Amino acid sequence: MAGVYLHIPFCFTLCGYCDFYKSTKLDKMDQFQNVLLMEMESRSVDFRFPIDTFYVGGGTPSLIAADFYQKLFSLLHKNFNCSVNMECTIEVNPDDISEDYLHALKNAGFNRVSIGIQSFHEQDLRQMGRRHNAQQSMQAVALANSCGFSNIGIDLIYGLPWSTEQFFEKNLQIVKDLPIQHLSAYHLTIEKGTGFHRLKQSGKLTEIDDSRSLREYEMLCNEVEKMGMQHYEVSNFCLSGYESKHNSSYWNGVPYLGLGPGSHSFDGKKRRWNKSDLTLYNKGNLDLIFEEEVLSEVDFFNEQVMLGLRTSKGISLTEMEIRFPHYYLDFLKRIDKWIHRNNLVVTNGFITCSESSWFVVDSIIEDLFVV
Numbered sequence: 623m624a625g626v627y628l629h630i631p632f633c634f635t636l637c638g639y640c641d642f643y644k645s646t647k648l649d650k651m652d653q654f655q656n657v658l659l660m661e662m663e664s665r666s667v668d669f670r671f672p673i674d675t676f677y678v679g680g681g682t683p684s685l686i687a688a689d690f691y692q693k694l695f696s697l698l699h700k701n702f703n704c705s706v707n708m709e710c711t712i713e714v715n716p717d718d719i720s721e722d723y724l725h726a727l728k729n730a731g732f733n734r735v736s737i738g739i740q741s742f743h744e745q746d747l748r749q750m751g752r753r754h755n756a757q758q759s760m761q762a763v764a765l766a767n768s769c770g771f772s773n774i775g776i777d778l779i780y781g782l783p784w785s786t787e788q789f790f791e792k793n794l795q796i797v798k799d800l801p802i803q804h805l806s807a808y809h810l811t812i813e814k815g816t817g818f819h820r821l822k823q824s825g826k827l828t829e830i831d832d833s834r835s836l837r838e839y840e841m842l843c844n845e846v847e848k849m850g851m852q853h854y855e856v857s858n859f860c861l862s863g864y865e866s867k868h869n870s871s872y873w874n875g876v877p878y879l880g881l882g883p884g885s886h887s888f889d890g891k892k893r894r895w896n897k898s899d900l901t902l903y904n905k906g907n908l909d910l911i912f913e914e915e916v917l918s919e920v921d922f923f924n925e926q927v928m929l930g931l932r933t934s935k936g937i938s939l940t941e942m943e944i945r946f947p948h949y950y951l952d953f954l955k956r957i958d959k960w961i962h963r964n965n966l967v968v969t970n971g972f973i974t975c976s977e978s979s980w981f982v983v984d985s986i987i988e989d990l991f992v993v
């Protein structure tokens with residue numbers, strides 16, 4: 623099992639919270655598309671794993687015309703060993719899509735859409751710098767459904783400093799009635815280099831306190847459970863059978879190939895990343911666009927802990943003992959403290975984070991890291 627990820631680094635406007643690699647220089651899009659096709663063909667030579675997932679993210683993939691994606695799928699099938707039931711996802715913005723566009727994406731080969739909604743409140747959308755309104759978000763979901771997409775995910779952001787718990791609850795009530803199968807809900811974090819970080823530094827934006835964060839997180843878990851969705855990763859929920867296979871493959875440590883500036887790849891031993899530099903990328907010299915490192919045993923150990931504890935599947939103790947014999951006894955000692963505090967649970971040989979503790983999973987993970 624393996625995946626291919628394409629990073630489309632273009633946005634029409636920039637959102638205040640976003641730290642993904644992106645550019646508003648849309649005049650560079652044509653050359654980018656040429657190089658991306660070239661990179662896909664070239665990298666396929668060394669990436670011989672069967673492909674189960676294909677994911678186009680960004681940036682804003684829905685800024686690119688659908689006929690480009692038709693070319694992309696032709697090249698994908700020509701150069702890679704694609705499985706018959708390959709999960710093929712594209713991220714779209716609500717205000718970019720029309721019935722014709724969605725039909726064209728479906729005909730090209732996509733069978734899953736992820737719609738960047740973030741909130742159904744106009745004030746939230748304006749404050750975050752989103753360019754769509756709430757009405758367009760609801761229409762986008764309805765349109766994707768009526769165009770025959772039966773695997774639809776949306777994103778929400780909570781913990782918004784200017785908003786309230788009541789407004790977040792209203793967002794969840796709206797989600798309840800949407801024909802979606804997957805929900806990603808992220809707490810706002812203010813990352814360096816973003817517009818929100820500059821506002822924070824100038825004292826115009828303050829993150830919410832931990833107690834409100836926890837209340838909103840608990841509200842999220844409770845409401846989503848009532849919708850019949852499973853909580854399968856810290857920030858991800860889905861109806862049974864609709865886990866994002868692509869993201870799950872990252873969490874399970876399977877190989878993936880990243881294409882486009884700012885994308886990451888992993889072949890089971892080495893991690894490679896394309897530099898976040900669109901100008902360099904567009905020059906098309908594929909030998910100069912990436913850097914790579916061979917992962918050490920400690921890197922693999924820490925990654926296993928970090929990825930495993932963020933999922934409902936957890937970490938296999940047997941696998942830890944076999945893969946990391948040098949660190950295993952110390953690991954057992956260190957998880958003991960968290961088990962006694964009911965933050966971690968051992969069931970059938972797997973160690974998982976209790977659902978109420980997912981809110982503080984990052985501090986547990988940090989404590990278990992080998993440094």
Ligand code: SF4
Pocket residue numbers: 632633635636637640641642644680681682738
């Ligand atoms: S959140 Fe999406 S649309 Fe907004 S700047 Fe980031 S990548 Fe672009």
